[in-house]
Amino acid sequence: MSVNKEHKRITTQVLKEMKQKGEKISMLTAYDYSMARIIDQAGMDVILVGDSASNVMAGHETTLPITLDQMIYHASSVMRGIKRSLVVVDLPFGTYQGNSKEALQSAIRIMKESGAHAVKLEGGSEIKESITRILTAGIPVMGHLGLTPQSIYKFGTYVVRAREDEEAERLLQDAKMLDEVGCFAIVLEKIPAELAAKVAASVSVPVIGIGAGGDVDGQVLVVHDMLGITQEFSPRFLRRYSDMGDQMVNAVRQYIDDVKSEDFPNESEQY
Numbered sequence: 001m002s003v004n005k006e007h008k009r010i011t012t013q014v015l016k017e018m019k020q021k022g023e024k025i026s027m028l029t030a031y032d033y034s035m036a037r038i039i040d041q042a043g044m045d046v047i048l049v050g051d052s053a054s055n056v057m058a059g060h061e062t063t064l065p066i067t068l069d070q071m072i073y074h075a076s077s078v079m080r081g082i083k084r085s086l087v088v089v090d091l092p093f094g095t096y097q098g099n100s101k102e103a104l105q106s107a108i109r110i111m112k113e114s115g116a117h118a119v120k121l122e123g124g125s126e127i128k129e130s131i132t133r134i135l136t137a138g139i140p141v142m143g144h145l146g147l148t149p150q151s152i153y154k155f156g157t158y159v160v161r162a163r164e165d166e167e168a169e170r171l172l173q174d175a176k177m178l179d180e181v182g183c184f185a186i187v188l189e190k191i192p193a194e195l196a197a198k199v200a201a202s203v204s205v206p207v208i209g210i211g212a213g214g215d216v217d218g219q220v221l222v223v224h225d226m227l228g229i230t231q232e233f234s235p236r237f238l239r240r241y242s243d244m245g246d247q248m249v250n251a252v253r254q255y256i257d258d259v260k261s262e263d264f265p266n267e268s269e270q271y
Contacts, residue, residue: 010045010086012118012140012184018045018217019206025218027208028226031057031074035223036081044085046208048220049075049116051090051150056224063149064093068106075114088118088142093150096121096130103130107139120187122148124174128181135182143178145171146212147190160211162191172199179203187220188212190237211237 003018004010018025027046030036031053039047053074054066068091075089089110096103107119118140121127131141146161155161162168171191178186185206188196193213200207200216209216221238224230228243258264 004043004045007084009084012086015045015086015185015206016204025206025208027218027220028223029053029220030078030081030223033077033081036078036085039223040082040085045218046220047078047082047085047087048120049078049087049089049114050222051092052222054092056222056230062152064152066092068092068095068109072110072113075110075116079115086118087116088120089114089116090120096134097123097127100129100133103127104133104137107134107141108137111139118142118184120144122150124171125177128177131178131183132181141183143175143183143186144189145174145178145186145191146188149189158190160190160192162195168192168195171195172202175199175203175207179205188216190235211235 003014003021003023007014015025025045027048028039028044029048029050029052030039031049036047049071051063051066051071053070054060054063057074058066058070060066071089071092075087078087091103091106091110095106103121110116110119119134120142121131122144124143124145131143134141147155147158149158152158162171172195175186183205185208186199186203187208187210188199189209190211193215196207196209196212197215206217208218208220210220222230225233225238226241228240229245229248231245255264
């Protein structure tokens, strides 16, 4: 029996047991009650209330515009839809960088106002103080290294990170630091698979990849991407499990046709 199925609730400890037993961790994003309910019922281990809501829910070009209040709204909606998944919430841009007191207050607001289980922060040694301060309050922290979308204007591109030896070594050291200070898991985004495997083998906590190969402890995707609801985004690491975008357009067109042709509602659909 898998570790996942032994537990009615997935916790940070369960994830650690899954890594120790070699059982892969599944993780998807969700931003609202209905989607969270479906994902949770399917048996998902971790739901990430990602700042990617800025893109897929609000239509922004980057993750930067989304606010703390908006993240709390999305997280609260997700929490009302779950029974067993561990729910992790992104701290949005500007709520933790450079000010550890503000970082703690941001994390406390998310935990108190949404009821979520953990927070996620992007970055390594430069945000160590913020991570440490949040952890001292008893709030679980998930790290995030590699491509960090909140830093898009610094990098200028969404290309694969840490191809060069110097950046790769820095990423490895940052991962070890996140492990040592007490993060319960680390997301690695868009880095070479060989480096991701090395990181996963070098830390005691689960490493969850997105575009980081298969030799890590789990995988995460944006739910709108993997379901084919968003279609303009097609990186190499994305596998589409459905074409729901096309199906939804076709359903709406059929509805329009039925209304205009007076086929809907028929006699059995009225009082």
